[in-house]
Amino acid sequence: MPELPEVETIVRALRPVLTGKTILQAEFLHPRTTPHTPPARLKEALKNNRIVAVSRRGKYILVHLENKPDMVVHLRMSGKLLLNKESLSDPHLRAFFRLSENIVLNFVDTRTFGFLYLLEEPIPEGFRSLGVEPLSSSFSAKRLAELFRNRKSPVKALLLRQDLIAGIGNIYASEACWIAKVHPATFGGELEEKQLKALHRAVRKVLRQAVDLMGTTLNDFRRPDGTPGEYGNALLVYGRKGEPCPRCGQTIERIVQNGRSSFLCPNCQHETRGG
DNA sequence: AAGAGACCCTGGATGC
DNA sequence: TGCATCCAGGGTCTCT
Numbered sequence: 001m002p003e004l005p006e007v008e009t010i011v012r013a014l015r016p017v018l019t020g021k022t023i024l025q026a027e028f029l030h031p032r033t034t035p036h037t038p039p040a041r042l043k044e045a046l047k048n049n050r051i052v053a054v055s056r057r058g059k060y061i062l063v064h065l066e067n068k069p070d071m072v073v074h075l076r077m078s079g080k081l082l083l084n085k086e087s088l089s090d091p092h093l094r095a096f097f098r099l100s101e102n103i104v105l106n107f108v109d110t111r112t113f114g115f116l117y118l119l120e121e122p123i124p125e126g127f128r129s130l131g132v133e134p135l136s137s138s139f140s141a142k143r144l145a146e147l148f149r150n151r152k153s154p155v156k157a158l159l160l161r162q163d164l165i166a167g168i169g170n171i172y173a174s175e176a177c178w179i180a181k182v183h184p185a186t187f188g189g190e191l192e193e194k195q196l197k198a199l200h201r202a203v204r205k206v207l208r209q210a211v212d213l214m215g216t217t218l219n220d221f222r223r224p225d226g227t228p229g230e231y232g233n234a235l236l237v238y239g240r241k242g243e244p245c246p247r248c249g250q251t252i253e254r255i256v257q258n259g260r261s262s263f264l265c266p267n268c269q270h271e272t273r274g275g
Numbered sequence: 276a277a278g279a280g281a282c283c284c285t286g287g288a289t290g291c
Numbered sequence: 292t293g294c295a296t297c298c299a300g301g302g303t304c305t306c307t
């Protein structure tokens with residue numbers, strides 16, 4: 001469910017609460033939640049360990065510990081990290097952590113796609129191969145051009161590749177393409193310099209704005225205090241099939257690319273494949 | 276190399 | 292009301 005802005009929102013909420021606390025107890029309730037590190041190893045590594053920082057890499061949440069290794073959490077589609085909410089009776093509670101000062105952190109995940117593990121060798125491929133952070137200074141228009149050069153793959157698919165750019169998901173990929181007036185089916189290698197610059201700006205703009213509004217809640221996303229994000233109303237094309245384009249008034253279309261919805265304005269976003 | 280589709284799950288919305 | 296179908300913000304895998 002969460003993309004970069006939602007994960008960043010969660011990290012910002014957890015950071016002041018978790019930093020400096022000691023993990024007194026960790027429990028893991030579903031085998032799919034701990035695919036890489038056995039629960040016994042996790043419990044042993046986490047017990048009486050102190051959290052020194054909380055950060056984000058792509059869509060991963062990193063819990064930095066005084067005694068290494070660190071722990072990473074990926075929420076995938078439906079995962080939630082909830083603070084001090086009584087969730088023991090929640091049938092979808094997959095793990096929980098009791099910390100010093102009576103803090104409880106619950107990992108609730110209906111679909112059990114989410115997972116966590118210790119960041120130790122061998123580091124799983126998904127984390128190890130993460131691409132550039134789109135809000136960092138190393139993500140320039142030039143860098144985007146290099147990443148897309150000669151690619152015979154649709155822009156939408158390239159934007160979703162975490163090993164190229166880390167953190168963009170299905171919602172913000174559609175939004176960025178609309179802002180940049182790029183048709184999502186255009187091959188990455190066929191974007192003109194002007195379009196690459198526009199797309200670079202659009203990606204950073206939409207991610208920054210969504211972070212400012214604490215993410216998008218369509219159904220599942222919740223901040224650690226249980227409240228939803230506020231970017232949902234600001235979405236320009238995502239989920240707006242049949243509504244008028246906010247720029248030109250033409251009806252917004254939904255197409256399916258690689259099994260995922262893309263929303264676009266057929267008037268503003270010309271398919272420029274082949275020039 | 277790259278695209279299409281299946282798959283991992285559960286639940287909500289929609290249609291008949 | 293009940294049942295079937297479709298859909299979902301992620302990511303990996305196989306087959307072509």
